[in-house]
Amino acid sequence: MMTMRSELPKPPFNSPVKGAGLTKPGIAILQFLLIFIVAIVEIFFRSNIGFLTGIALWATYYGGLIYGRPGTTFVAVVNPPIALALATLLLLPTVGGFSLSITRLGVDLVTGLASVAPFLITGSLFGWWFYFKEQKRLLSSGA
Numbered sequence: 388m389m390t391m392r393s394e395l396p397k398p399p400f401n402s403p404v405k406g407a408g409l410t411k412p413g414i415a416i417l418q419f420l421l422i423f424i425v426a427i428v429e430i431f432f433r434s435n436i437g438f439l440t441g442i443a444l445w446a447t448y449y450g451g452l453i454y455g456r457p458g459t460t461f462v463a464v465v466n467p468p469i470a471l472a473l474a475t476l477l478l479l480p481t482v483g484g485f486s487l488s489i490t491r492l493g494v495d496l497v498t499g500l501a502s503v504a505p506f507l508i509t510g511s512l513f514g515w516w517f518y519f520k521e522q523k524r525l526l527s528s529g530a
Contacts, residue, residue, distance in 0.1 A: 408456040414463050418447040419470040426474045430482045436475060436499040441506030444471060448510040452517050460521050464514035468507055475499055 409417065425443035426436050444467050451463025479495050500507075 409451075409454050409459065410456060411459050411462045414451045414455050414459055415466045415470070418451055418463075418466050419474065421447050421450075422467065422470045423474040423478070426471075426478055427482055430478050435479075435495055435502070436471075437502040440471070441503045444503060444506045445510050448514045452514065457521075460514075460518045464511065464518050467510065467514075471500075471503065471507070 422440065422443050426440050429436055429439045447467045447470070448463065451466070452460060455463050475496060476492075479492055479499070
């Protein structure tokens, strides 16, 4: 009788994922989609990003760290600010209804980023702490 065995490494913690987890592109796409969808809703109703998008940022940091494969921690930490900037630059002129006036876009971008700054800072601090903890564990185990 033949048994199937996966050669992929298992996560170092008790992961809710049955299997190897998300790859680096999978983490990046899912983080962008979550931020993009929440930002669409918030811009549509509030005309700028804010609290809900910040909660979505925290969720993307945590989700990327928990559901990613071992070795994807760097992508899970670096991608949310990039995804937020891209989503904001795409959505403010379109869904926000502000055309492409550079001054208006600049002011709205700065105020939007200021409103989610605490979420970006705390999420990235948690992510980088998790990343360095994983690197220390890998170095101490000799992998």
